[in-house]
Amino acid sequence: MAAEFAQVQQKYAEEAQKRVKAEGLAQFLELAESDSDRLRHLADDIWADHATLDAQPSPLSPGDCPKFLIAGAGIGGILSAVRLIQQGFTADQIRLVETAGGVGGTWYWNRYPGLHCDVEAYIYVPLLEEMGFMPSHKYASGAEIRKHLEEVVKKYQLEDKMLFRAQMNKAEWNEEAHHWKVDLTTWRGPKGQDEASFSVNAEFVYMTAGLLAKPQIPKVGGVGFAGFKGDNSPNLPASEWGSSAPAPRPSRWCRA
Template sequence: MTAVAPDTRGQRAGVDVDVDAIVIGAGFSGVYMLHRLRNMLGLSVRVLETGDGVGGTWYWNRYPGARCDSESYVYCYMFDKELWQQWEYSERYPEQDEIRAYIEHVAERFDLYRDIQFNTRVTAATFDEANGTWTVSTQNGDRLTARFVIAAVGTLSVSNTPKFPGIGSFAGETYHTGCWPHRPVHFVGKRVAVIGTGASAIQAIPRIAQEASELTVFQRTAGYTLPANHGPVPEVVKRARKADYEGIKRRISESAAGFELSFLEKGAAESTQEEVNAELKTRYNQGGFGIWLGGYLDQFFTQDANAKIRKFLEDRIRERVNDPATAELLVPKGYPFGVKRVPLESHYYETFNLPHVHLVDVKSNPIAAITPTGLRLSDGTDYEFDTIVYATGFDALTAPFTNIDFRGRGGRRLEEKWAEGPRTYLGLMSAGFPNLFTITGPQSPSVLSNMTVSIEQHVELVSRIIADMADRGADTVEATREAEDAWVAHNQEVAEATLFPTAATWYMGANIPGKPRVFLPNLDFVGPYRAKCDEIVNNGYEGFVFDATITQEVVA
């Protein structure tokens, strides 16, 4: 695609608009979307961002130990070879501040800041059927019109705090890992509670333990983890990677999850426990996702195969935790390995060997209330703290989109349409909402992949659709009801063939009371999903309608 003059407002739509496209969010998705639409297609674009800086997830998540679980050489944009060659993270897994610095560098490098409006929360967006445009409203009272709206709002951007009785009564300091203060937080000499043991807690707990005089972790469900084996990357490895840009880019785009990992040909079910142990030990010592996303594929489909993986990992926990009772609490129970998010950890289990760190099971004895001095369990046990850290996760995948009052054809709200679960085509569009794109939305690989790979694929697909609309002379594009129905059904069928639905996870919406229990991401894997999207485009955009007038009956 070649750049054209950027002053194209309203030319194709036949009506005046403020900008051609409004992008909601200035994380990895929004920053790249702005570059593609403005610098490559020549459109006028405005990015609206709630925070006062770029970064998205990495702007908000500043808790102690916040770090990416994807290796640094693939947790970055691959669209520009020179950018990829020149930027270098300091270690194997980039920390939050480095990732934020990287996105800031990209925004400066491609002159993006001038079209990003910070401190602006989008509250609503309404489609005008008469002229095929969107009106976007903000909390500041602004109203902007555009032909296209791209929701680059992220998948884990709406934090979840359980509604404990008395939650506002605590007199000490409270924090949520998903919305950490942009100032130093100190725990020296303090009695600290951490509620939750998910991905953010697993990173934060070892760091908080280094400062706190006493740390008590309240765990509802133990999770499987894998060692990160974090540290500097050897120079010889760096040089080899720099020389293989094209190969790395191709392999991660064709892979299962956006990494240079591939599953073993022989399954765990047809291997002995000893063979499985030997295979997994190598990957365990290497660190990273090699056991989860580069081990045995049949672990996702059969309990027999999965049990062998669990046996290996559970033995590692018992080896690393000194107290047998604590170790048993940390051993996951009641669900298969790999169907919950598998975080990477650094010294997590060893932290519970420290005398001032305590683990409390709140599955058998739930938290009954937050009190002015701490919290109380159901059996009446009271704990006193100076600080409470809520590491209680997010209302994932759907809430970032439904928290905005999107209204499509006939004034129908997206939240209403998704009341029983998301309804999308490719996780990219929803029928009845023309020219609205959801980057890495529900029912796309998104959170089951290296996000930067999936983000680039979606952003490039959206920019291709918009460019092809110009060639067609089209004003609107949207998914058909039939294509959407088929994709929703396909998404669930693929998930139900696996062990994923057997666990109560945020992949299933199970962490949010009242949220429909449907599988939210897509399990086709990154490479096959990309190939499917390419096939759809090459076949004349199967499942999409350009310039269509779709009746209320079709989208009801």
Template sequence: MEERNIDTKHNQNEEMAFDPSALEIKYLQERDKRLREDGNEQYLEVKGDFSYFVEDPYIDEEIERSPLEDEVEVVIVGGGFGGMLAAARLKEAGIDDFRIIEKGGDFGGTWYWNRYPGASCDIESYIYFPLLEETGFIPKQKYTNAPETLEYCRVLSKKFNLYEKSCFQTEVT
């Protein structure tokens, strides 16, 4: 195992409830148990009989377009809550030169892809949904279901005009 030395000089005057050096050693030991010599080679490419797993079952037709050659100041990768919130905050700050790149056919991230029966959020929607005050959206349930969460993603995206800034069915490599 690699030797490391954590500098805790900034904490010399404070009593710490744990030993940072011991914690890092424990972390490295646990990490080393999980690291494999074959690295990324351990993963299989999704192809053949399972190639349908990489397709988007929720789009009616694939978008065909020439490659975009414009330049933007900011690229946001992903149209889930993190991407939408980043875009909304950029707009609030007066930055409008950005693009959201999303593999799916719409906003929603995890909620776009996971639409199985009974899917719901295990965090109270008033905490989980960002920008409720700005959108005026009121969740119908304390622990909202997947369809309402996906609906809120669309409400949020429309409120901040994010569709015009988005490239759906697009991957970053």
């Protein structure tokens, strides 16, 4: 049995190796760094209500020192905040920093038609008992998960404790003061493009941000994605793709 298991592992390792490219991450281009306006705008937060967010008072100001500072307002960040409250801390002692314009993490960014979670909702969706919530389907829709997370935030009074359109860039421990110095970048304005930076302090820092937060596309030859204009594009000779085959369409990026 052990020998058979080793053979299976070896087979999978060999197959995986066939799909590994030597250029690694260099084969991809982050959309935010593209020279093409048409591609770069795909990294924008189209769900953010910038006017409403700009009108709200900021939960963090330069020099503030919350007890807990949480990076990310997806499931991990929200659940971390709730567990702290359940242990006796107050919402006022907690601040969350989120790059998006709202809560939900991957369920904020991804909203394509028919989107459902591929893990059973009864074990994936958090705080079901605390919220008295029963998912409507075994595999819940993205919209239902996002709505549930928004309700969790309301129940535990975390709505005004979240700094949206902001990113934690650096956290450095100050041994003398016994707290973390955290550098933040924020974005404001009607299109969320007015950038500013400031620092805050925190006794404890939670890192719950996702690993796949930057949308990217593969670097392809020829005119690339930037030059692709659809079927029968004059920039894409049929001979490049094959005269009988339709020109491929770049897929919509996915942010996790």
